[in-house]
Amino acid sequence: MSTERPDERWGTRLRDLAEEAPRALPDPALWDRGRRYARLRRGGTAAVAALGVLAVVAVGAVSWQRAAPPAQLAPASAPAAMPDRLYDPSPWLTGTEEEGPLGQLAAIIPAERGSWTGKETEIVGVSATTGEYRFLDLPRQADVGVALSPDGRHVAYWATGETTESPNLRDGGALPPAGVAIYDSVTGRVELHDIATAHGLMASDLVWADLSTLLVNYAQYRGGEGDPDMDRSLGRNVPWQVLRLGGELRELGSPLDDGDVWGGGDGVVVMSGSGRNVGRWLVDPARPRQPQRLRLDRGSFVPPRVSPDRRRIAGVPGNRAPNRLAVADLSGDGRSAFEPVPGSRRTLEVIAWNDEEHVVVLRHDRDEVGMYYVTVVETAVESGEQRDLVVVPPDLANSPQFALDLLGGPIVEAVEPPDPMDPRVVVGLSGGAVVAAGAGILVWRRRVQP
Amino acid sequence: MSSPDRAGFEEFVAARRGALLRTAYLLTGGHEDAEDLVQVALVKVVPHWHRISDRPEPYVRRVLARESVSRWRRRRWREVGAAEPPEVAAPAHDLAEREMLRRALLSLAPRQRAVVVLRYYEDLTERQTAETLGISVGTVKSQARDGLARLRTLVPDQRGDRADTLRP
Numbered sequence: 001m002s003t004e005r006p007d008e009r010w011g012t013r014l015r016d017l018a019e020e021a022p023r024a025l026p027d028p029a030l031w032d033r034g035r036r037y038a039r040l041r042r043g044g045t046a047a048v049a050a051l052g053v054l055a056v057v058a059v060g061a062v063s064w065q066r067a068a069p070p071a072q073l074a075p076a077s078a079p080a081a082m083p084d085r086l087y088d089p090s091p092w093l094t095g096t097e098e099e100g101p102l103g104q105l106a107a108i109i110p111a112e113r114g115s116w117t118g119k120e121t122e123i124v125g126v127s128a129t130t131g132e133y134r135f136l137d138l139p140r141q142a143d144v145g146v147a148l149s150p151d152g153r154h155v156a157y158w159a160t161g162e163t164t165e166s167p168n169l170r171d172g173g174a175l176p177p178a179g180v181a182i183y184d185s186v187t188g189r190v191e192l193h194d195i196a197t198a199h200g201l202m203a204s205d206l207v208w209a210d211l212s213t214l215l216v217n218y219a220q221y222r223g224g225e226g227d228p229d230m231d232r233s234l235g236r237n238v239p240w241q242v243l244r245l246g247g248e249l250r251e252l253g254s255p256l257d258d259g260d261v262w263g264g265g266d267g268v269v270v271m272s273g274s275g276r277n278v279g280r281w282l283v284d285p286a287r288p289r290q291p292q293r294l295r296l297d298r299g300s301f302v303p304p305r306v307s308p309d310r311r312r313i314a315g316v317p318g319n320r321a322p323n324r325l326a327v328a329d330l331s332g333d334g335r336s337a338f339e340p341v342p343g344s345r346r347t348l349e350v351i352a353w354n355d356e357e358h359v360v361v362l363r364h365d366r367d368e369v370g371m372y373y374v375t376v377v378e379t380a381v382e383s384g385e386q387r388d389l390v391v392v393p394p395d396l397a398n399s400p401q402f403a404l405d406l407l408g409g410p411i412v413e414a415v416e417p418p419d420p421m422d423p424r425v426v427v428g429l430s431g432g433a434v435v436a437a438g439a440g441i442l443v444w445r446r447r448v449q450p
Numbered sequence: 451m452s453s454p455d456r457a458g459f460e461e462f463v464a465a466r467r468g469a470l471l472r473t474a475y476l477l478t479g480g481h482e483d484a485e486d487l488v489q490v491a492l493v494k495v496v497p498h499w500h501r502i503s504d505r506p507e508p509y510v511r512r513v514l515a516r517e518s519v520s521r522w523r524r525r526r527w528r529e530v531g532a533a534e535p536p537e538v539a540a541p542a543h544d545l546a547e548r549e550m551l552r553r554a555l556l557s558l559a560p561r562q563r564a565v566v567v568l569r570y571y572e573d574l575t576e577r578q579t580a581e582t583l584g585i586s587v588g589t590v591k592s593q594a595r596d597g598l599a600r601l602r603t604l605v606p607d608q609r610g611d612r613a614d615t616l617r618p
Binding site for chain 2: 019022030033035041446449450
C-alpha cells in the first residue's frame with residue numbers, strides 16, 4: 001500500500017505535470033511595462049475622480065444658480081410699490097430668521113415650506129421695496145389665520161402658549177393658540193400678547209380696521225386633552241377685542257360683541273348684529289358704542305367695503321361669486337340701494353377703495369387653456385372702467401393678502417423669485433456622484449489591463 | 451520608483467519566474483497562456499513593489515491566482531478538456547497520464563482549479579488558500595473536495611493500486 005496520503009499523491013502528480021511548464025526566459029521590459037501600467041491606472045483613477053468632482057460641482061452650480069437672488073431686485077431703499085404679478089413660491093425659499101426681515105410687504109402668501117422631513121404650510125412675504133420673496137419666521141405661530149396690515153408693515157397672527165389646564169391639541173399634536181402676536185416686517189420685532197386660557201383659544205378673526213388697529217375675535221375651548229369630545233369641540237364666546245400697536249388687548253366695547261365682522265375699510269368695519277341688533281352696522285373702533293346702522297336693500301352679500309369718506313359701500317350682492325359688483329350710497333336717509341357697476345359680472349370680492357371713485361376687486365378670469373385665475377383690478381364705480389393691477393397665478397387662487405394701501409399707488413414689474421432645488425435632491429445627487437465615482441474607480445482599477 | 455526597487459524586482463523575477471511558470475501552467479493548461487499569465491501578474495505587481503519588496507511571494511502568488519480566475523471571466527476561455535472520463539484501464543505511459551491529468555484539471559472551473567493547485571501543488575493551508583483567492587475557508591474546503599472528486603473520476607490513481615498488487 002502506498003505510504004502517501006491521498007492529498008500527497010495529488011501533490012506528486014501535479015508536480016509531475018508541472019514539469020511540462022515552459023522554460024523561463026528573461027524579460028527585461030517587465031519593469032517598464034509595470035511602470036506604464038501604473039501610470040495608466042493612476043490616470044484612469046484621476047479621470048474618473050475628476051468626473052465625479054465635476055458632477056458634484058455641476059449639481060452645486062445648478063443648485064446655486066437656481067437659489068441665487070434675481071439680478072433685477074430693487075434696493076431696500078426703493079419706494080414701496082405693488083408688483084404687477086405674484087408667483088407661486090418655492091418650498092425651498094429662505095426665511096427671515098436666516099436672511100433678515102423683508103421690510104414693508106406688498107403681499108403675504110400661504111405656501112408649503114419644505115424641510116428634510118416633509119412640508120408644512122407657512123407664510124411667504126413679498127417685499128414692497130425689493131420684490132423679494134421670503135418665508136416669514138413667526139415665533140410661536142399657531143397654524144391658523146394671519147392678517148396683513150393695510151400698509152404692509154405688520155402681520156398679525158395667532159401665537160401658541162401655555163394653558164392653565166390640559167391643552168386642546170390640534171392635528172399632529174400641535175399646541176392651540178393662546179395669544180395674539182404682531183410681527184413688524186421692517187424691524188423683525190414681535191409684539192406678543194398672551195391671553196389667559198384654560199385649554200386654548202378657538203381662533204376666529206383677525207381684522208385690521210386701519211394700519212394700527214387690530215380687531216380680534218376668538219372663543220375659549222371648553223375642554224382639552226382627556227376631556228369629553230363635546231367639550232373639546234365647543235368654545236365659549238368672548239366679546240370682540242381690540243389691539244392697537246404698542247397697546248394692550250382689551251374689549252372693543254361694542255354692543256355688537258357677538259357679531260361677525262364683514263370687511264370695512266379706512267378705520268371702520270362692517271359688523272352684523274343679532275337679536276334686536278340684527279342687520280349690518282358700521283362700527284368705528286374709536287367709538288364702538290355708536291355704531292351706524294346700514295339700511296341696505298340687500299340682505300346678503302359677499303363682505304363689503306366702505307369708501308374713505310364713508311358715504312358709499314361696495315360689495316358683491318347675493319350668495320354666489322363671481323357676480324356683479326354693486327355700490328350703495330349711504331348718505332341718504334332711506335334704505336340704500338345697490339346699483340350694479342357696468343361690466344363687472346366676474347367680480348369675486350371687493351378688497352379696498354383706492355379713492356372715492358375707484359374700488360379694488362378680485363376678478364375671476366380664465367386663461368387661454370381654460371385655467372381659472374384671479375386678477376386684482378381697479379374699477380371705476382361709475383363707468384365700470386377697469387385697470388388690471390396684479391395677476392395671481394392659478395395655483396394661488398385668492399389666498400394672497402395684499403397691503404391694501406399700496407394698491408392705489410404705483411404698480412411695478414414683478415421680479416420672479418428664485419426656485420431653489422430641493423436640498424435632499426442636491427445631497428442625493430452629490431452623494432450619488434461620489435458613490436458612482438468611487439465605484440467607477442474600483443471597477444477601473446480592477447478591469448484595467450497592462 | 452527608484453533603481454533599487456527595479457533591481458530587486460528583476461532579481462526576484464530571475465529567481466522565481468520558473469516556479470511561477472509551473473504554477474501558471476497548472477492553472478492555464480497551456481504554454482502560451484502560462485507565459486501570458488505570469489507576465490500580466492508580474493506587470494501588475496510593479497506598482498506595489500515598494501510595499502512588498504521585503505516579502506513579495508505571497509502577493510505575487512495572490513495576483514497570479516486571482517488573475518487566472520478573472521481572465522477566464524473576461525475572455526471566457528474554453529479550454530479543451532476530455533469529453534468523457536477516461537476508461538479505468540488507462541494507458542501506463544507517463545506522457546499520456548500527464549495529458550489526462552492536464553485535461554482533467556482544465557475541466558475544473560477556474561476557481562476550483564486554483565484551489566486544487568494552491569492546496570496540493572503549492573502546499574498552502576486552507577486559510578492561506580482562502581486569503582490568496584479572497585474567499586472563505588469553507589469555500590476552499592468544498593471546492594477542494596469537489597475538485598478532487600472530479601479529478602478522481604476523470605483520472606483514477608493507478609500507481610497506488612499497482613503498488614498494492616505488486617507487494618507480496
